[in-house]
Amino acid sequence: VSAAHDAGNHGRRGLRPAALAAWRAAENALDALVTPAANPLRHLGAIGFFAFWLLAASGIVLFALIDTSVAGAWRSIQALEEAPLALGRLLRGLHRYSADLLVLALVAHILREWVHGHESGVHRFAWLTGVPLAALVFALGIGGFWLNWDALGAFSASATAEWIDAIPWLGTSLTRNFLGTEAVSDRLFSLLIFVHLGLPLLMLFVLWFHIQRLTRATVWPPRRLALLTAGALAAAALAWPVLSHPAAALASVPEALRWDWMLLAIHPLTYATSPAWGWVLVVGTLVLLFALPFFPRRVVRAPAAVVDPAHCNGCQRCFVDCPYAAITMVPHPNQRIGRTLAVVDPDLCAACGICAGACPTSTPFRRAEKTLVTGIDMPERPIAALRERLRQGLAALKARDAGSVPLVLFACERGAQPGGVRAGGDVLRVDLLCAGQLPPSFIEYALRDGAGGVLVAACREGGCEFRHGESIAMQRLTGQREPHLRARAAQGDRVALVFAGAGDAQAIETTLERLRTAVARAPLVPEESPA
Amino acid sequence: MNALSTTRPTQPQGWRAWLGQIVLYGLFAAAIGTFAQWPPYRHLEPKQALIKLSFTRVGKPVGDCRPLTAAEAAKLQPNMRPTSVCPRERSPLVVQVALNGKPLVDRLVPPTGLARDGAASIYERIVVPAGEQRVAVRLSDDVRARDRPFQREATVTLAPGQVLVIDFDAGKGEIVLQ
Numbered sequence: 001v002s003a004a005h006d007a008g009n010h011g012r013r014g015l016r017p018a019a020l021a022a023w024r025a026a027e028n029a030l031d032a033l034v035t036p037a038a039n040p041l042r043h044l045g046a047i048g049f050f051a052f053w054l055l056a057a058s059g060i061v062l063f064a065l066i067d068t069s070v071a072g073a074w075r076s077i078q079a080l081e082e083a084p085l086a087l088g089r090l091l092r093g094l095h096r097y098s099a100d101l102l103v104l105a106l107v108a109h110i111l112r113e114w115v116h117g118h119e120s121g122v123h124r125f126a127w128l129t130g131v132p133l134a135a136l137v138f139a140l141g142i143g144g145f146w147l148n149w150d151a152l153g154a155f156s157a158s159a160t161a162e163w164i165d166a167i168p169w170l171g172t173s174l175t176r177n178f179l180g181t182e183a184v185s186d187r188l189f190s191l192l193i194f195v196h197l198g199l200p201l202l203m204l205f206v207l208w209f210h211i212q213r214l215t216r217a218t219v220w221p222p223r224r225l226a227l228l229t230a231g232a233l234a235a236a237a238l239a240w241p242v243l244s245h246p247a248a249a250l251a252s253v254p255e256a257l258r259w260d261w262m263l264l265a266i267h268p269l270t271y272a273t274s275p276a277w278g279w280v281l282v283v284g285t286l287v288l289l290f291a292l293p294f295f296p297r298r299v300v301r302a303p304a305a306v307v308d309p310a311h312c313n314g315c316q317r318c319f320v321d322c323p324y325a326a327i328t329m330v331p332h333p334n335q336r337i338g339r340t341l342a343v344v345d346p347d348l349c350a351a352c353g354i355c356a357g358a359c360p361t362s363t364p365f366r367r368a369e370k371t372l373v374t375g376i377d378m379p380e381r382p383i384a385a386l387r388e389r390l391r392q393g394l395a396a397l398k399a400r401d402a403g404s405v406p407l408v409l410f411a412c413e414r415g416a417q418p419g420g421v422r423a424g425g426d427v428l429r430v431d432l433l434c435a436g437q438l439p440p441s442f443i444e445y446a447l448r449d450g451a452g453g454v455l456v457a458a459c460r461e462g463g464c465e466f467r468h469g470e471s472i473a474m475q476r477l478t479g480q481r482e483p484h485l486r487a488r489a490a491q492g493d494r495v496a497l498v499f500a501g502a503g504d505a506q507a508i509e510t511t512l513e514r515l516r517t518a519v520a521r522a523p524l525v526p527e528e529s530p531a
Numbered sequence: 532m533n534a535l536s537t538t539r540p541t542q543p544q545g546w547r548a549w550l551g552q553i554v555l556y557g558l559f560a561a562a563i564g565t566f567a568q569w570p571p572y573r574h575l576e577p578k579q580a581l582i583k584l585s586f587t588r589v590g591k592p593v594g595d596c597r598p599l600t601a602a603e604a605a606k607l608q609p610n611m612r613p614t615s616v617c618p619r620e621r622s623p624l625v626v627q628v629a630l631n632g633k634p635l636v637d638r639l640v641p642p643t644g645l646a647r648d649g650a651a652s653i654y655e656r657i658v659v660p661a662g663e664q665r666v667a668v669r670l671s672d673d674v675r676a677r678d679r680p681f682q683r684e685a686t687v688t689l690a691p692g693q694v695l696v697i698d699f700d701a702g703k704g705e706i707v708l709q
Contacts, residue, residue, distance in 0.1 A: 028540070030555070031540060031542060032540070032541055032542065032543070033543065033551040033554075033555060034543070034548065034551045034552045034555050035542045035543060035548050035551075035552075036542070038548075038552050038555075040555075040559075096567065097563050097564070097567060100563050100566075100567050101563065104563075155574070162654070162656065165654055171643040171644070171649055171650070171652070172587075172652075173585065173587050173652045173654055175583075175585060175654050176585055176587060176654075179583060179585055179696050179698065180696060180709065224552075228552055228556045229556070231556065232556040232557070232559050232560040232563075233560070233563070235557070235560045236560040236561070236563050236564035236567075237564075239560070239561075239564055240561075240564025240565065240567070240568065242567070242568075250694065251693065251694050252690075252692045252693050252694055253574050253575050253581055253692045253693075253694060254574075254692065255573065255575075255577065255691070255692055256571040256572070256573050257571060257572045257573075257574070258568040258569070258571055259568070259569075259570070259571055259572035260566075260567045260568065261566050261567075262563075262566060262567060263567075264572075267572075268572055271574065460539075460540060461539070474535075474537070477535050478532050478535050479532050480532060485535075490534065490535050493536055495535060495536070496535070496536040496537070496538065497535055497536070497537045497538070498537075498538040498539075499537075499538065499539050499540065500538075500540070501540075504540055507538060507540055510538070511538045514536075
């Protein structure tokens with residue numbers, strides 16, 4: 001196997017491909033350490049949501065327990081620290097560390113989406129609606145420190161006011177609200193609490209937009225990952241408890257403050273440079289993130305799926321399976337009552353082909369028409385072309401060596417690239433836009449057409465470029481999702497599925513070898529194709 | 532459900548998986564617990580104090596009020612004629628602060644608003660050595676009487692980390708150090 005073919009970046013050079021290779025290496029390394037289900041790098045969006053739920057739950061309890069007045073806030077939170085069984089510390093630690101987790105997940109999520117080129121194309125909407133979330137997370141996190149009204153909260157409030165006052169066209173000085181302890185009134189404090197309660201609601205609203213164009217958006221991580229994350233935060237809350245500083249005293253600056261560098265880094269940065277530089281950094285970063293989707297890129301967008309109304313029976317399988325909600329069902333123009341037709345929005349279509357794999361008309365056994373026309377198909381790689389490639393490829397292999405029993409490899413073109421397979425031999429490789437593009441009936445068709453065995457190569461679990469391709473393929477092949485692979489076709493170790501992302505070429509080679517051995521051990525009894 | 536032969540990349544199983552997860556998430560807990568509180572941030576050096584200078588004040592009008600001329604009055608309805616007209620624009624503030632005789636701040640602060648009729652605001656934070664300091668502050672809010680500013684001069688002893696606020700008490704009409 002030539003490792004050179006297995007780059008996964010298809011030979012591209014530059015910062016982003018290098019970053020993508022590094023990211024995948026990190027993902028694979030963590031897979032090997034903790035399994036993909038518990039790999040945080042594969043569930044960053046879901047972890048962000050989980051942190052938000054933890055913040056909301058712990059925040060509601062905290063709101064019920066604390067005194068929301070200037071004089072009483074610090075005292076009531078201090079009392080929490082003394083609560084029996086360290087429950088107060090647990091609650092407070094969970095709240096704070098969930099906020100830190102949200103920041104880390106957010107930064108990593110942005111980085112991950114960027115290295116995968118997800119700022120443009122069908123991902124543009126999610127990217128653009130995600131950028132304001134970054135600002136909201138920090139505004140919410142920083143404002144949370146103030147509500148304790150200890151030395152740290154007072155310092156952060158004063159520093160934030162000074163920073164905002166640096167905006168030249170603001171007439172009223174916010175800093176004057178924090179000049180002295182007596183300047184901070186209960187009324188101002190109520191306003192701060194109101195903002196801290198209102199921002200999460202705004203965030204939830206923006207989050208709703210953020211996942212609008214995703215089908216089955218993961219807003220809750222796998223159970224094991226959720227338990228591990230919550231356990232880690234709870235352990236941190238007890239081992240490194242979040243304790244209050246002395247009560248706020250605006251007449252002095254504490255000598256040293258226990259600093260949360262994940263949430264409050266902007267204050268030291270601003271003081272080390274200037275408020276103007278702080279604004280340049282923050283606004284510049286936000287503008288850059290907003291502008292990234294509009295930078296010209298040399299990536300050619302694949303044509304969207306196309307529906308043939310004459311062959312669409314309105315079964316809705318494509319509508320259900322589409323990972324980007326690009327398909328809607330409308331009344332069929334043939335006027336038959338109750339009949340619906342799939343309609344593709346080209347702007348939302350990622351051209352993954354999962355819809356074509358779902359279509360019941362995508363069966364290669366159809367002989368009624370000269371050309372195989374399906375209800376929904378991919379112009380870039382039609383189902384008919386896949387069947388032709390399969391037919392001709394198998395015929396060529398058999399013609400070259402009549403005694404050989406060829407194997408068929410249906411492989412996602414974004415996954416592992418085994419060089420040995422490309423070089424030829426007894427394996428016919430059929431490239432797919434995504435493993436989810438494969439209609440399961442193709443496997444049966446290949447076996448009846450002379451293939452000794454069939455291997456389907458999908459990307460690693462959680463590593464599909466199109467979100468759910470690998471899991472949809474697995475569910476179809478194991479009979480958990482329609483269209484499913486008939487149980488009879490899956491018998492006898494002649495069909496195998498391998499999860500092999502970029503860099504996993506060896507896994508494909510090994511599985512092919514195993515398949516070859518199984519086929520040699522029990523030769524296939526030829527079976528007549530159904531008419 | 533079909534019994535399909537499925538191959539996954541090498542993954543830890545059983546206790547190895549749990550061990551890996553405990554190690555990874557334990558390290559995460561330690562990292563988040565540590566960097567949420569450490570290293571500490573020291574805003575001031577041990578022997579420094581802070582002066583916060585903050586004035587927000589509407590300056591005096593830039594000119595005197597004058598009676599309405601006959602020509603001006605003739606253009607207005609009888610019930611709309613004021614007895615005098617005053618300039619809307621306010622004076623910019625002149626703020627000067629000296630520490631031990633050395634000038635620290637010398638600023639002309641313009642009024643806000645398109646018509647320059649709003650309050651003028653200044654905020655400065657000045658890090659100074661702790662200890663005894665002679666602070667002199669001058670504030671002028673009237674272009675017509677720049678030679679009669681509000682003044683305050685005092686000797687203060689600043690403890691390390693102390694914040695001295697220089698403000699203007701509009702009720703008393705004087706500069707306050709607090």
